[in-house]
Amino acid sequence: MAQAESALSPTRSRTRHEAGFFAKYWMAYLLVLPAIIVRFAYTIIPLFRTLWLSLTNMSITNPGEFVGLRNYAMLFQDELFINSLGWTFVYTVSATLIETALGLAFAVLLNQKLRGQSTAIFIVMLPWVIAPMLASNVWKLLLYDSTGIFNQTLTMVGLDRIPWLSDPFWARVSVTLVSVWKNVAWVSLIFLAGLRSLPKEVLEAAEVDGAGPFTRFFRVSLPLLQSTTLLILLLRGMGEIQTFEQIYGLTMGGPGTSTRTLALLAYERFFTEFRYGYGSAVNMWLFLFAALVGFYYSWKLYQAAR
Amino acid sequence: MEEHKRFGRRVFLKSAAIAGVGLGLAACAPSAAPSGGEAGAPSAEDEREITLMAWDEEGFDSFNAEFTAETGIKVNQAVFPQGVWSDVMNKFALWSQTGYSGYDLTIADDLIAGMMASNGFAAELGDYEFWTDHEEDTVEGIHTLNSVLNGVYRIFFLLDLEPFFHYTELVPEAPKTWDELITFGKDATNADEDVWGWRPTNGVGHEFNTVLLMLNQAGADLDTLDDTATLEAFQFMQDWVFTHEITPKSTTSEGNDQIANLSALGKAGMWWNYTGGYRNALEHEQSVLTMENAPAARWPMGPASDIGLIHGWGWMLPKVGEKKDLAIEYLNWFSRPEVLKKFIVNVHRDAPPRYSLINDPDVIEAVPTLALPVGWETILAGAKFREPIVNKKPVNELWSMFQNIGRFIFSAEKTPEETQQWAVTEYQRIMADAG
Numbered sequence: 001m002a003q004a005e006s007a008l009s010p011t012r013s014r015t016r017h018e019a020g021f022f023a024k025y026w027m028a029y030l031l032v033l034p035a036i037i038v039r040f041a042y043t044i045i046p047l048f049r050t051l052w053l054s055l056t057n058m059s060i061t062n063p064g065e066f067v068g069l070r071n072y073a074m075l076f077q078d079e080l081f082i083n084s085l086g087w088t089f090v091y092t093v094s095a096t097l098i099e100t101a102l103g104l105a106f107a108v109l110l111n112q113k114l115r116g117q118s119t120a121i122f123i124v125m126l127p128w129v130i131a132p133m134l135a136s137n138v139w140k141l142l143l144y145d146s147t148g149i150f151n152q153t154l155t156m157v158g159l160d161r162i163p164w165l166s167d168p169f170w171a172r173v174s175v176t177l178v179s180v181w182k183n184v185a186w187v188s189l190i191f192l193a194g195l196r197s198l199p200k201e202v203l204e205a206a207e208v209d210g211a212g213p214f215t216r217f218f219r220v221s222l223p224l225l226q227s228t229t230l231l232i233l234l235l236r237g238m239g240e241i242q243t244f245e246q247i248y249g250l251t252m253g254g255p256g257t258s259t260r261t262l263a264l265l266a267y268e269r270f271f272t273e274f275r276y277g278y279g280s281a282v283n284m285w286l287f288l289f290a291a292l293v294g295f296y297y298s299w300k301l302y303q304a305a306r
Numbered sequence: 307m308e309e310h311k312r313f314g315r316r317v318f319l320k321s322a323a324i325a326g327v328g329l330g331l332a333a334c335a336p337s338a339a340p341s342g343g344e345a346g347a348p349s350a351e352d353e354r355e356i357t358l359m360a361w362d363e364e365g366f367d368s369f370n371a372e373f374t375a376e377t378g379i380k381v382n383q384a385v386f387p388q389g390v391w392s393d394v395m396n397k398f399a400l401w402s403q404t405g406y407s408g409y410d411l412t413i414a415d416d417l418i419a420g421m422m423a424s425n426g427f428a429a430e431l432g433d434y435e436f437w438t439d440h441e442e443d444t445v446e447g448i449h450t451l452n453s454v455l456n457g458v459y460r461i462f463f464l465l466d467l468e469p470f471f472h473y474t475e476l477v478p479e480a481p482k483t484w485d486e487l488i489t490f491g492k493d494a495t496n497a498d499e500d501v502w503g504w505r506p507t508n509g510v511g512h513e514f515n516t517v518l519l520m521l522n523q524a525g526a527d528l529d530t531l532d533d534t535a536t537l538e539a540f541q542f543m544q545d546w547v548f549t550h551e552i553t554p555k556s557t558t559s560e561g562n563d564q565i566a567n568l569s570a571l572g573k574a575g576m577w578w579n580y581t582g583g584y585r586n587a588l589e590h591e592q593s594v595l596t597m598e599n600a601p602a603a604r605w606p607m608g609p610a611s612d613i614g615l616i617h618g619w620g621w622m623l624p625k626v627g628e629k630k631d632l633a634i635e636y637l638n639w640f641s642r643p644e645v646l647k648k649f650i651v652n653v654h655r656d657a658p659p660r661y662s663l664i665n666d667p668d669v670i671e672a673v674p675t676l677a678l679p680v681g682w683e684t685i686l687a688g689a690k691f692r693e694p695i696v697n698k699k700p701v702n703e704l705w706s707m708f709q710n711i712g713r714f715i716f717s718a719e720k721t722p723e724e725t726q727q728w729a730v731t732e733y734q735r736i737m738a739d740a741g
Contacts, residue, residue: 027315031322060399060425061699061740079728080710145556146500146568166555168717248390252510255558256719257710272392273703274399275739 047287053280060274071281081282083257084265087172088289091261092240095179099236100229102180103187108217110188111195121192128185136249139178140165143250168258171251175259179246183239187232194228195221227304234297241290262286355380356632359412362386365653373639379632384409391511395421395702402427407626410633414460414622416451417705420696422622423459429623432458434634436641443660447616447689454697461637462620462659463646466580468507468515469602469614469678469685473595476501476575480603484523484542487576487606491552494575503552505574507583510561513712514705515615516543518692519578525610528694532730538609540722543715558716570595581656581675588674602678602685616689618659657682700740707732 022029054071058064075081110121127135142149143164151161164174198221206220222229244263247253253260253268260268266286270279360366362385370381387397398418400406402425414422422428431437437458445465452458472480476494481487491503506516517539521528524539546553554560560568566583568574570590579587584602587595605612621640623633639645643662650658651672663669664683670676678685691697695704711729714720720728 057739059700059739060403060421060702140559144559144564145554146573147564163555165559166557166717168719251559254713254717255555256713256717258717258719268392268706271396273700273706274396275703 050280050283050287053276054278054284056277058276059278060276064277067277071278072284074278075281075285080257080260080265081262084260084262085285087259088241088261088263091172091176091179091243091259092237092293095176095183095240095243096233096236098176098180099183099187100232102184103232104191104225104229106184106188107191107195110192121189124188125185127182128189130182132182132245133249135182136178136246139174139181140250143174165251166255168255171255171259175247175250178250179240179243182246183236187236190228190232191225194225198224227301230297230301230304234294234301237293237297238290241293242286262289353629354378354632355382356410356629356636357382357384357408358636359384359386359409361413361654363653369649369653372645373636377635377639379635381636386413391417392702394418395705398422399702402624402626405626407624407628409624410627410629411621411623411636413463413619415619416617416691416696417701419460419620419622420455420698421701422624423455423457424697424699424701427625428459429625429627429630430457430459431461431623431637434637436461436634436637440641440643440660443662445659445661445664445686447686447691448618448659451691451693451696454691454693460620460622461641462618463640463649464620464654464656465616465618465659465686466582466656467614467616467685467689468519468578468580469584470576470578470605471569471584471600471602472576473569473572473574474599474601475572475594477503480601481576481606483607484609488545488550488552491546491575492550495552497575501573501575502554503575504546505553505560505565505568505577506546506557507560507562507565507577507579508557508712508716509559509564511709512561513558513716514695514708515692516578517708517712517715518695519605519615520608522613522615522690523605523608523611525608530730531726531733535609536729537722537726540711540715540725542608543712544718544722547716548718555717558713566590569600584675585655597674597678602675602680604680604684611688613688613690614685616686616691620659698737698740700736703736703740704733707736 053064055066055068056064057067057070106124110117110124114120130138143151145151145161145163145166148164150164154161162170164170202224203216203220206216211219241261242263243261244267247259247261248264248267251259253264262282263286266279266282268279269275269282273279356379358370358381360383362383366383370383374380387394395418398412398414399421401408402422412418414428419428432452444462447465448462470480472490476497477490479490481490487504494501494503508516520539520543521531521536524535524542526536526539527533547555547557562579562583563586565574565577565579566587567590569577569579570587570593572594584600587593587600588597605614621637623630623637627633640649643660646658646660647663647666647669650656650663650669655673657673657676658664658666658669661683664676676682695701695708698704707729710732711725714725714728715722
């Protein structure tokens with residue numbers, strides 16, 4: 001009878017099933033509730049608040065009125081926004097790719113069973129633990145045109161000085177390199193963990209089949225590291241889009257506006273100029289791009305897992 | 307399985323309970339904040355206490371102790387926020403907008419005070435004795451600032467200038483005109499590989515000063531920037547770097563500290579810096595500079611004028627302050643000539659805002675830059691505060707706009723014409739948004 005009733009009334013059955021589910025797992029839900037509340041308070045509400053602000057003209061001089069999508073429309077007439085958008089894209093792609101490639105190379109080297117391996121890992125990790133603002137200030141001292149150690153060295157060996165921070169091209173190169181220096185440690189660590197968890201049998205089988213070190217790496221190890229690589233691209237891509245401290249400390253977005261990323265522009269509009277509405281619109285774009293990168297690589301990860 | 311047992315539900319709940327107890331204890335612990343803060347109703351003793359927001363300077367505590375001894379009012383000093391300038395402004399804006407009343411008086415420069423006064427966050431102080439008694443003795447620039455702000459929003463205790471300096475080994479005579487600046491700059495630049503004839507302070511957020519200096523000297527229309535004088539100033543600045551090459555491209559990253567170091571090492575023929583930066587350059591351990599071989603001068607005469615910029619620091623009373631009477635008592639005490647003099651001589655060695663003190667021998671001894679041969683009053687004459695930034699409601703947007711002008715010019719990201727076109731449009735947009 002109960003079976004017949006269940007067959008006739010699927011909704012009721014599902015409700016019962018759900019009730020049973022919650023009765024069984026209420027403790028688990030209760031335990032994660034604080035985390036959900038915190039996440040809601042510090043992520044979801046601010047996100048919707050930012051979205052709302054982006055639809056107003058609120059600033060320090062203006063209490064704010066609803067202006068619809070005016071801020072978003074204005075963004076595409078703001079050449080500083082368009083420049084920042086372009087540079088953010090170039091910077092994100094280049095820094096992420098260089099970090100990933102170099103990080104993989106370092107991980108392969110660190111994975112070799114050689115004496116001093118632990119020390120080498122420690123040294124490679126050092127940049128990662130230095131505070132970004134401190135790191136950028138130290139780099140600034142190294143890169144100063146007149147008194148920086150790099151240019152002093154170049155002069156000593158008879159070469160011309162390089163305008164590391166005062167020429168738009170070189171400033172972009174410097175900013176990217178400092179970012180790579182800072183983040184490659186983390187990438188190496190993740191790749192190292194990935195390399196160490198590769199199934200030994202597969203690598204040994206390839207070796208028995210006569211595959212050389214390069215073939216083993218490119219044909220066996222690298223494909224097996226696909227998920228790790230996608231995870232790194234996901235996290236570093238999202239991280240680089242939002243990079244702030246390193247660039248702010250090193251060039252403050254200059255010279256001119258050549259190294260001003262969207263994050264710097266958002267900060268400038270919101271916190272320096274107190275254009276809360278407009279700054280929020282820039283922030284929403286920043287969020288959108290980070291989310292797009294996140295969704296893309298998450299989807300690729302999901303596909304790889306399948 | 308063993309792993310699972312090691313961190314099972316029981317262990318988790320125990321850990322959570324311990325963490326909860328810890329948090330509870332932390333929440334119940336006595337507050338380390340000064341009494342009279344947010345942690346409860348003020349006691350009678352708290353009511354005779356004020357909190358000042360000021361630099362953490364040696365000697366300030368003992369200086370304030372004299373006020374306490376005289377009046378019985380205890381002074382708490384909160385440390386003035388330091389760091390990147392936009393962060394400092396940001397803190398004041400947020401405190402003001404959220405009605406934060408954790409401080410009763412604060413030091414403020416013309417940018418902070420401009421933002422606070424224009425947007426209704428600062429109290430007007432023009433009717434109090436600490437102003438009216440010393441009004442006539444106060445230097446000219448402060449009156450100009452007060453008149454454009456339509457009120458007295460700050461009681462100055464020191465002045466800082468942006469004077470023009472030159473190193474006589476490289477530039478024997480100060481240039482008297484813009485043309486001479488170029489000629490002398492070229493001579494100095496050619497003297498040594500590492501030397502640049504003209505190093506204005508531009509990096510780390512100082513571009514706006516250089517831009518305002520040149521606009522003033524060119525006679526630009528600061529209400530529109532839509533005139534030939536503005537274009538002339540922009541062209542002149544860009545030519546330093548890209549035509550005459552008397553200024554390095556690195557000027558975009560050379561802030562006041564960097565200029566102080568470079569000038570101290572004899573790497574600059576001419577430069578501008580704050581008086582504090584000049585003092586640092588003189589005191590640099592490898593400095594080649596002395597007050598004799600690195601004198602200050604009037605700015606070279608531009609098409610319209612040779613005036614410099616002036617700014618300074620003073621006390622500002624936030625409108626939301628809850629202890630206005632005590633704060634006013636402090637200002638009355640602080641403004642007494644002998645007290646202000648003691649502050650300058652013993653605490654903060656910088657130029658005073660009153661004519662009577664500028665010429666006081668004790669003050670001159672404590673503030674050697676006042677004894678620069680050209681004479682402080684000569685440098686001061688006609689100097690303007692950083693208008694139109696500091697006297698309009700959207701102070702921060704204007705500051706940012708003038709910063710961007712400097713960035714475009716000194717990086718050649720835009721030509722002077724493009725920069726002017728951008729500035730005119732941006733200026734109109736800012737003022738329209740501000741209503």
